[in-house]
Amino acid sequence: MLPVNISADGHLIDLVLKISIGGGIVIGIVSFAIVLYMIFKFRRSKNPFPLQDVPPLLKKVIYIDFAMIIFDLVLLVTSSYAWAYFYIRPIDKIKKEALQKGEKYVEVNVIGRQFFWTFIYPGEDGKFGTSDDFKLANVLVVPKNYYVFLKMTSGDTLHSLFIPNVRMKYDTIPGRTTYVWFKPTAEGQYDIACAELCGSMHYSMKGIMIVMEEEKYKEWIKNPIYNSEDIISMYEFKR
Ligand SMILES: [Cu+2]
DSSP states (O other): OOOOOOOOTTHHHHHHHHHHHHHHHHHHHHHHHHHHHHHHTTTTTTTOOOSSSHHHHTTTTTHHHHHHHHHHHHHHHHHHHHIIIIIIOOOHHHHHHHHHTTTOEEEEEEEEEEEEEEEEEEEETTTTTTTTTTEEEEEEEEETTTTTEEEEEEEOOOOEOOOOOEEEEEEETTTTEEEEEOOOOOOOEEEEESOOOOOGGGGGGGEEEEOOHHHHHHHHHSOOOOHHHHHHHTTTTOO
């Protein structure tokens, strides 16, 4: 089972997963069933001599090939669309569109390091490089129903920021900036993991994303609490 989807656009990723896993299972079962049937039907004890012609039944197997081609095409189109939708469209364009639709957004900078995540906030003024900027270790706090734009990089080696509940996973790369975005639609606390083997303590590179109601978030960003347990107990989030 997939983790609960709390991203406004996460259903697109789920669709790709369902098509690839579901279609793969169906095609796999059918193909194996045909192979087993052939092994049984054309067993040596019943067919001591090689067949001179392809039996009519075998000719029908070509339909499986057509089914696979169609399945591959559907998968290619949906996954390319999802990839383009989330990762190829320029982030500035997505921001612009969000503003035009009357949506609000927050920006957070992310640095992956052995073996923790740093989330850098622009503070109450929403601008980076000012005196109210602050950092959180392994805690990402975001407001509900806001677009969240993450600008990411790595301080050492490859890492990958993975937040399963918003269907988002993307590498952080040393010397390069990567961008991701999502729109969380449910309050609560959600797991963050590193999804790229990055060293001996890779398994411990975890964090928590806390999604708050807008009012709580505004209150929090004025006087940020840095520790996830304190934030959780203060605002009482359920899992
Ligand atoms: Cu890592």
